[in-house]
Amino acid sequence: MSEEQPKAEHRSSPTSTQFREFVASGWAPRSTELPERTEAAVHAGRRREALSAAHPGERIVLPAGGLKVRSNDTDYQFRPHTAFVHQSGLGADREPDAVLVLDPRSEQDGGGHEAVLYFRPLAPRESEEFFADSRYGEFWVGARPTIEHVQAELGIAARHIDGLRDALGKDGATLRVVRHADAEVAAMVDAVRQEVGVTAEQLQAEQEADAALARELSTLRMVKDEWEVGEMRKAVDATQHGFEGIIADLPEAVRRGRGERWVEGVFGLYARHEGNGVGYESICAAGDHANTLHWIKNDGEVREGDLILVDAGVEVDSLFTADITRTLPVSGRFSDAQRRVYDAVFAAQETGIAACRPGNKFRDIHAAAIRVIAEHLHAWGLLPDGVSVEDTLDADHGQYHRRWMVHGTSHHLGLDVHDCQLALREDYMDAELTPGMILTVEPGLYFKADDLLVPEELRGIGVRIEDDVVVTEDGCEVLSAGMPRSSADVEAWIARVQAEARR
Ligand code: GLY
Ligand code: MN
Ligand code: MN
Numbered sequence: 001m002s003e004e005q006p007k008a009e010h011r012s013s014p015t016s017t018q019f020r021e022f023v024a025s026g027w028a029p030r031s032t033e034l035p036e037r038t039e040a041a042v043h044a045g046r047r048r049e050a051l052s053a054a055h056p057g058e059r060i061v062l063p064a065g066g067l068k069v070r071s072n073d074t075d076y077q078f079r080p081h082t083a084f085v086h087q088s089g090l091g092a093d094r095e096p097d098a099v100l101v102l103d104p105r106s107e108q109d110g111g112g113h114e115a116v117l118y119f120r121p122l123a124p125r126e127s128e129e130f131f132a133d134s135r136y137g138e139f140w141v142g143a144r145p146t147i148e149h150v151q152a153e154l155g156i157a158a159r160h161i162d163g164l165r166d167a168l169g170k171d172g173a174t175l176r177v178v179r180h181a182d183a184e185v186a187a188m189v190d191a192v193r194q195e196v197g198v199t200a201e202q203l204q205a206e207q208e209a210d211a212a213l214a215r216e217l218s219t220l221r222m223v224k225d226e227w228e229v230g231e232m233r234k235a236v237d238a239t240q241h242g243f244e245g246i247i248a249d250l251p252e253a254v255r256r257g258r259g260e261r262w263v264e265g266v267f268g269l270y271a272r273h274e275g276n277g278v279g280y281e282s283i284c285a286a287g288d289h290a291n292t293l294h295w296i297k298n299d300g301e302v303r304e305g306d307l308i309l310v311d312a313g314v315e316v317d318s319l320f321t322a323d324i325t326r327t328l329p330v331s332g333r334f335s336d337a338q339r340r341v342y343d344a345v346f347a348a349q350e351t352g353i354a355a356c357r358p359g360n361k362f363r364d365i366h367a368a369a370i371r372v373i374a375e376h377l378h379a380w381g382l383l384p385d386g387v388s389v390e391d392t393l394d395a396d397h398g399q400y401h402r403r404w405m406v407h408g409t410s411h412h413l414g415l416d417v418h419d420c421q422l423a424l425r426e427d428y429m430d431a432e433l434t435p436g437m438i439l440t441v442e443p444g445l446y447f448k449a450d451d452l453l454v455p456e457e458l459r460g461i462g463v464r465i466e467d468d469v470v471v472t473e474d475g476c477e478v479l480s481a482g483m484p485r486s487s488a489d490v491e492a493w494i495a496r497v498q499a500e501a502r503r
Helices: 017-024 040-053 080-090 128-132 147-154 161-172 183-195 202-219 226-256 259-274 286-290 336-354 362-379 387-394 487-502
Strands: 061-065 069-071 099-104 113-119 157-160 175-177 283-286 307-312 324-329 440-441 444-447 459-464 469-473 475-476
Touching: 017 128, 040 080, 040 099, 040 113, 040 147, 040 175, 040 202, 040 226, 061 080, 061 183, 069 175, 080 099, 080 113, 080 202, 113 147, 113 161, 147 157, 147 175, 161 183, 183 202, 226 259, 226 307, 226 324, 226 336, 226 440, 226 469, 226 487, 259 283, 259 307, 259 324, 283 286, 286 307, 286 440, 286 459, 307 459, 324 336, 324 459, 324 487, 336 362, 336 440, 336 459, 336 469, 336 487, 362 387, 362 440
Parallel strands: 061 175, 113 157
Antiparallel strands: 061 099, 099 113, 283 307, 307 324, 440 469, 444 459, 469 475
16 A cells, blocks of 8 residues: 655635535526436346356346546546446546446346445535546536436446445445445455455455456456447547548658657647547657667657657547557658568468458458568568478477567457457457457567568558458448558558648
């Protein structure tokens, strides 16, 4: 546990009774208009039914998590925990400290669960919080919704967060919590467990069952329904706009200097404007920076003649995110060496995408793509002497090619950029591909500037091409098909977008 930071009083709130009365008065009445139930909430209801059916009699506790301190008394923008988003239908930055409880109903009451959202509702204007609380107060961070508002929006019961502890302990039902979403709520659950007689040894088993719940919730998201695929289409479309904004501004990124920052900023502008924001820190990696897989410093130059690898995704308000990479020649044309590397990665990606079909397993995507990578490296004479393609593909004794593509080719994508990450190997790597799964296909080749094993003309070239696909009945649909991929098509795309921008 970190210690509380010592507090100093540099900010003073007026405390006189006269002021309190004054600040609470003279405001227009609050609107009592209630929102419609959101689409996301309707879909969350269906998901809760599946969870409920798997946990008869258990009280399931899904925290949104709390605000995270950025520094001193300022917080990061809030991002709710993904399991909470999935089961509540709340997205964007809502609702710090909230906890969704699925409360078991007795058999006489029809069984199943009643969903209740415990949260911090709007505080009255008479409260000190209204004007004096810089973390939660209306004067500081804006008005929060009322209980009635949330009930209408989500179509479930909502109560004040202060009632959570008593609600957890009511009738001694077995508690299950997603622990890592909120350490304070996890501690509260453990305290309640001990109060109702759970022993120290039993507590460990309970906590293991909590971990199993988190895994189950992660695995539940693996096959997306039509609404979820629709949200992904929106995320991908907005991401395309962001990439086209970058392309239009590449000359500006070069001219201004500190160009990677400019590129990051341009994408961020589109992400905030068309969506909730970026779904992960954008990677804007020009020249040799492209060879650092998660280059998020983005503090370098964008130079004519170099490639810039941009890996970025817009997340929409429901928090579904795209995850797309394009590697663009800054001056609009690939050099021969750049094109050679690019075309190899493109061939690997085409093969990986072709492997995205029911009947194949998840791991077949990587196997298909990495074989093409290995074949190119072999043809270029980069593998050690005497090592054949089959030798290097040998999982136990080879893998030399991984020096130049150390990452996997694919991952599930959805509310999290690396979605379903807690799923077991048998449900993920070894699982059959099923219609509705959304995956990335993202091979790459990375030749670092100081890699003495590659010919000089390839050093400093890094290429990744990443697209998002949804598995269909007989193959897959590339959701990001609107964004050109082949080297010739990328060149034409850059020429077209920049010509339009000049008009
Ligand atoms: N942007 C992270 C990834 O491609 O997995
Ligand atoms: Mn990516
Ligand atoms: Mn990815």
